[in-house]
Amino acid sequence: MKRTITGLVTVFFLLFISAFSFASELDEIRAAIKEKDAKWIADETSVSVAAPELKKLRVRLEKPDKADIHGLILVSPPVSGLYESLDWRNYNGLNYVTQVRDQGNCGSCWAFATTGALESYMLIMNDTPALDENDSEQILVSCGGAGSCNGGYIDQASNFLRDTGLPDETCYPYTATNGTCGNACANWQSSADRIAYWSYVATTSPTVDAIRNALSAYGPLVTTMDVYTDFFSYKSGIYSYVWGTLEGGHAVLIVGYNDIDQYFIVKNSWGIGWGEGGFFNIAYSQINPTVQFGYWTIAYLQEAPCTYSISPTSKSFPVEGGSGTITVSVGTQCSWTAVSNASWITIPPGSGGTGNGTANYSVAANTGSSSRTGTITIAGKTFTVTQIGPSYSISPTSKSFPAAGGSGTFNVSTCAGCSWTPVPNASWITVTSGSGPGSGTVKYTVSANSAKGTRKATITVGGKVFAVTQKGR
Template sequence: MNNEITSLNGIRAKIKEKKIRWQAERTSVSGLSEQEKKMKLGLKLTDKQKQMVSRLSLDRPEIRAIKKLKYKPAVGLPDSIDWRNVNGADWTTPVKDQGGCGSCVAFGTVATLEALLKIRTYNDASINIDLSEAHLFYCGCGDCCNSGWYMDDACNYLKNNGVPDEDCFPYQDSGVSCANTCSDWTDRIDHTKITNWANTLDVNTMKDNLANNGPQITGMAVYEDFFYYSSGIYEYAYGDLAGYHCISVVGYDDTNACWICKNSWGPGWGESGYFRIAYGQCGMDDGFGMWNMEVPSPEGNGYAQYILVDYDCNSDNRVLWAYAGDAWRYKYLTDDEVAGIAKLLMESCSVYVYWKEDQLTYISGIK
């Protein structure tokens, strides 16, 4: 605790000296050991990114030339956007905690994908989408808690495979492997198989993607002071490099010259699990850039006029039938899904469904 207080006092002194705009406090992660703090990160650098780190002196923050940047918005873009409140709706999903495993790449990627599905695929902020970070991390990377993972590899896994729901493979930060994922995970990926992804270092393109597509994925260098972040607009103040981190960017604000980001250290850290960071900080803009994912659109969607669950004539499988879009659509149900569907139907006033050709791909209950 003495070391924690000493560090906190040093950070506060530097914040005051540099006249920067954030508050440092003891937080849920500030008292962790150096090794435990490293396990709250987990972005693995490619050779190209390692060269970038050296060129930008991200590993030597005391000599890095930090510029306070105010980017002018590109023509046709808003001065700010925050997907926690667009047209009065929150399009993000709840903040999670990666625990003591360097799995930030899975958490930052899944947080971004969940929001994009709500925005672009389903166009419904109320849909409950909860995907499995455990599946993406342990099946995409393997035993990687200590080594971390590459961003490109996570995006490629989603493009090739998609990812199932959280119930298929609930997250644990140790003691599990891909063998723990559910046996029917390929039937539970819905629309999570992304169609494409791209990384950009152009700030106007980043903003355009944020405004016209949705949240983005990025990387950042993390220094000792960041673990003490409580609120405000973060800028480097004090401390050595701890490692590299992946987060989800949910917006930007040109008036305050900052990005708005979702972290994976639980809702008790920072600004309810989020933080704001000044343009030009920690290599986000000029080093890592942002990864933009493109998600698929369902072929059709609408309210189900009639719903029934029946047995398949040729097997013992249950089948969910829904009459929507002037036709009957169907979905074969696993034993585990039967109880969930029954609960959804009992608790919902109406049911909204999505389909591709005659097969149902997603069912949402509206209370």
């Protein structure tokens, strides 16, 4: 009996110490919120009252390896006419976000964030708002190979959702343990929901604009953040880090934004006893090296984005011009058009297509006085055309005349298509014949010099100078 009483006293004492410690921690968080003029409220939550080792299980994300992204960064074009706020829980009066789940005492935030994104993806794609879409996180934990209750990777989980997918929750209800894939229902792959494609919106340099644009274009986004002690006590408002040490990495689902008050709306996986019914708002300012909100943000796409490549990417031509072909490599459903930015580069009408193909072009003879550069644009890719300018030579390069004047000739050598015109710089020299294109002979006359002094002038052809000297009377 004495041992029982002693044991109960010990338990109550430990509970008292724990409660006192939490109360002290909460007071410090509230003081830090006030001191830093933060816009959120801290209070007791279903997570803040948990033992420290259980809290740690909530934040066991393994962040992707930057070396493994393989160019999977989606460049979202600016979306015109963005609203000041967007919430996929109330998008044109319809809800495309499923219920908040609870990962429990298992480091499976990575599975809940990606599964939540899959569920919203299905609601949007099938246009079935408010449907209780509920896919099996346990399949992802037990069968996906992307992680376990000790943590996991959102990129590898996304690969599994693309290649295999998830069945309904009833196939393998969540157990908050690693489980075994053999416990899943038979032939679950045949009824699995899958994404068509996924891509990073941002890796380690996220921006508010990139996330807002992707939210508007693609729907809820998987993202990551670093969690500090104060976050466990978030009750409401716009979270910003104020107090505590780093507890671990966390994966969550961004479902909206608010430009007026500068925050994102986010779905967590800690049940409805935490935050605003399981959701939280986080300030745009938390896209920073400390909290790292928005790092490794992923969008789920209903089709693979069009990626283009061209070969070769440039070509040089002689002065006479010529023709060439560009090979275009692209997905089968992606269209393209070839456009020239220079009048001397000609592309046949209707040059373009869908899927892989070729673009033909021709380059006119360069009749100018120097080399030139132009481009052909195909789906944002640039093909550069360079062409040398005409080269001219004259022979002879000079002649002397007596005061009485006379006539003369000189030869011009150049390419067949190269134009030229002889230009004298003095009125006493008259060109009587000779011009391009092609090689030819310039004929000219020199009038009598009635002055006493010697005079000099030139005839210029294609940048080459023929010198004329005439004695005085």
